[in-house]
Amino acid sequence: MPQSPSRGEFIALLALLFATIALSIDAMLPALPEIALALSPDDPNKAQLVITSFVLGMGLGTLFAGPLSDAFGRKATILAGFALYIAAAAACWAAPSLETLLIARVLMGIAAAAPRTVSIAMVRDRFKGREMAQIMSFAMMIFTLVPAIAPLMGQGVIALAGWQAIFVAYIVFALLVAGWLQLRQPETLAPADRRPLALGPLVRACVEVLSLRLVQISIATQALTLGMLFATLSSMEGIFDRLFHRAESFPSWFAVIAVASMTGSILNARLVMRVGMRGMVKATYAVLLAVTLLYLALTASQALPGTAAFGLHILWSIVLFAVMGLTLGNLNALAMEPLGHVAGMAASVTSSIATVASVILAVPVGLMFNGTQLPLLIGVAVYAAGALGLSLMLKARA
Numbered sequence: 001m002p003q004s005p006s007r008g009e010f011i012a013l014l015a016l017l018f019a020t021i022a023l024s025i026d027a028m029l030p031a032l033p034e035i036a037l038a039l040s041p042d043d044p045n046k047a048q049l050v051i052t053s054f055v056l057g058m059g060l061g062t063l064f065a066g067p068l069s070d071a072f073g074r075k076a077t078i079l080a081g082f083a084l085y086i087a088a089a090a091a092c093w094a095a096p097s098l099e100t101l102l103i104a105r106v107l108m109g110i111a112a113a114a115p116r117t118v119s120i121a122m123v124r125d126r127f128k129g130r131e132m133a134q135i136m137s138f139a140m141m142i143f144t145l146v147p148a149i150a151p152l153m154g155q156g157v158i159a160l161a162g163w164q165a166i167f168v169a170y171i172v173f174a175l176l177v178a179g180w181l182q183l184r185q186p187e188t189l190a191p192a193d194r195r196p197l198a199l200g201p202l203v204r205a206c207v208e209v210l211s212l213r214l215v216q217i218s219i220a221t222q223a224l225t226l227g228m229l230f231a232t233l234s235s236m237e238g239i240f241d242r243l244f245h246r247a248e249s250f251p252s253w254f255a256v257i258a259v260a261s262m263t264g265s266i267l268n269a270r271l272v273m274r275v276g277m278r279g280m281v282k283a284t285y286a287v288l289l290a291v292t293l294l295y296l297a298l299t300a301s302q303a304l305p306g307t308a309a310f311g312l313h314i315l316w317s318i319v320l321f322a323v324m325g326l327t328l329g330n331l332n333a334l335a336m337e338p339l340g341h342v343a344g345m346a347a348s349v350t351s352s353i354a355t356v357a358s359v360i361l362a363v364p365v366g367l368m369f370n371g372t373q374l375p376l377l378i379g380v381a382v383y384a385a386g387a388l389g390l391s392l393m394l395k396a397r398a
Contacts, residue, residue: 004185004186005184005185007135009184010126010185011135011138011139013177013180013181013184013185014119014122014123014135014136014139015139015146016146016177016180017078017115017116017119017177017181018115018116018119018139019146020085020112020115020116020173020174020177021058021112021116022146022147022150023146023150023170023173024054024108024109024112024170025051025054025055025150025233026146026147026150026151026154026233026254027150027151027153027154027157027166027169027170028050028051028054028154028166029051029150029151029154029233029236029237029250029251029254030151030154030155030158030237030250030251031050031154031158031163031166032047032048032050032051032237032238033047033237033241033247034158034162034163035047035050035098035101035163038163039097039098039101040098045367045369046098047098048234048235048238048366048367048369049098049102049363050101050102050105051230051233051234051366052230052234052359052362052363052366053102053103053105053106053109054105054106054108054109054112055109055230055355055358055359055362056106056109056356056359057105057106057107057108057109057110057111057112057113058109058110058112058113058116058355059109059113059351059352059353059354059355059356059357059358059359060106060109060110060113060352060356061081061109061110061111061112061113061114061117061352062113062116062117062347062348062351062352062355063348063349063352064113064348065077065081065113065114065116065117065118065347065348066117066118066121066346066347066348066349066351067195067197067205067348068080068114068197069114069117069118069121069189070121070189070194070195070197071194071195071196071197072194072197073187073189073191073194074118074121074122074125074187074188074189075181075182075185075186075187077114077118078114078115078118078119078178078181079178079181079182080114081111081112081113081114081115081118082111082114082115082174082175082177082178083111084107084110084111084114085108085111085112085170085174086170086171086174086175087107087111088104088105088107088108088110088111089104089108089167089168089170089171089174090167090171091104091107092104092105092108092164092167093164093165093167093168108170113351113352115177116351117347117348117351117352118347120136120332120336120347120351121189121346121347122188123135123136123139124336124347125188125189126188132333132336132337133268133272133277133329133330133333134269134272134273136329136332136333138265138269145258145259145262147254147258147321148254148255148258148259149255151250151251151254151255152251152252152254152255153169154166154251155251157169205346206349208339209339209346209349209350210349212338212339214334214335214338214394215335215339215346215350217390217391217393217394218331218332218334218335218350219335219350219353219354219357220354220357220386220390221281221327221331221387221390221391222328222331222332222350222351222354222358223353223354223355223357223358223361224358224361224383224384224386224387224390225323225324225327225328225331225358225383225387226328226354226355226358226361226362227357227358227359227360227361227362227365227379227383228320228323228362228379228380228383228384229320229321229324229358229362230358230359230361230362230366231361231362231365231366231376231379231380232317232320232376232380234362234363234365234366234369235365235366235369235373235375235376236250236254236317237250238369238371239313239369239372239373239376240253242371243371243372243373244306244309244310244313246310253314256314257314257317257318257321258321260318260322261317261318261319261320261321261322261324261325262322262325263322263325264284264321264322264323264324264325264326265325265326265329266325267322267325267326268280268325268326268329268330272330277330277331277333277334278330278334278391278394280326280327280330281326281327281330281331281391281394282388282391282392282394284323284326284327285323285327285384285387285388285391286388287319288319288320288323288380288384289381289384289385289388291316291319292316292320292377292380292381292384293381295312295313295316295377296374296377296378296381298312299372299373299374299377300374313373320380327387332347332350332351334394335350336350361379361383364379365379
């Protein structure tokens with residue numbers, strides 16, 4: 001059995017396990033016009049379903065990943081997930097139609113749920129409370145680099161070998177991370193602490209998780225936050241292309257946004273021990289709502305020339321992406337704090353419901369894209385207001 005890695009190595013491995021999701025989504029963004037041209041020329045907007053179909057699968061798979069990890073261990077579940085991920089990526093590479101591609105992307109999302117969800121349970125096995133929130137913030141700091149380079153990687157792969165070759169890159173990534181996990185990370189859930197995969201205990205654990213008001217609020221707030229993120233990702237390439245006519249430079253600007261938004265995780269890691277998790281999320285949603293309403297007002301009034309409008313969109317995007325680092329780790333930690341004895345089930349239920357709900361929220365906003373940023377800004381303003389209202393219900397100190 002491998003010895004436990006250092007704190008730094010554990011954080012780096014955790015970041016790459018999280019990055020399975022970001023890579024699977026963000027590297028596809030430059031490919032959307034190519035996919036639309038090849039598989040959906042009559043309705044190009046359908047190509048963005050390649051993003052949300054993956055997210056839907058991820059949400060569904062998350063419901064099973066946690067209980068499986070509680071029964072069979074964290075490592076075995078993650079490694080099985082990577083095996084399915086590789087097979088689904090191969091099916092995407094060979095997909096002859098958009099419908100087949102979307103089905104394979106759902107399977108990819110189901111598979112990617114294992115490293116995404118079970119890695120959170122692994123953190124809860126080793127840490128708790130604000131220390132857990134701090135570890136996740138550090139991991140998200142590193143993880144943010146993957147979204148920064150993923151579109152550039154996707155653009156490079158497309159230029160060299162076509163959009164299908166992106167799925168070959170996914171296979172290589174999965175093999176490397178699975179190998180690192182197998183060689184360096186010991187199992188974090190002792191056999192004595194495992195829970196049998198039986199319907200009765202699973203239902204009881206699920207009822208316990210969902211009966212807690214804190215968990216209910218956390219799930220709803222995460223759903224709104226992820227809904228903002230996925231709606232933005234679905235619309236982003238189209239906004240750069242059709243509104244600002246910067247399709248070629250989109251991956252580079254996306255990298256700028258992703259790197260700059262790392263400030264969210266940095267601020268959270270520095271302040272969460274002092275301010276508390278609840279205080280951080282309240283302040284974050286208030287700032288996001290104010291910035292979005294200001295941008296919406298300036299856009300609707302057409303008060304900004306083209307260059308200034310583009311600069312404001314970049315700044316707004318940085319704020320939106322930074323919100324993820326300032327809120328999601330805290331919301332997860334808040335939900336998991338009283339649930340260490342059912343960490344796998346808790347991670348599954350909270351993430352699954354939040355993710356599936358976020359797809360329901362994101363798809364209408366994305367499909368309403370009309371060549372401007374107005375549908376996206378209105379959607380984000382509504383969801384940010386909802387998230388702020390929910391965060392104000394978190395009254396106790398943490």
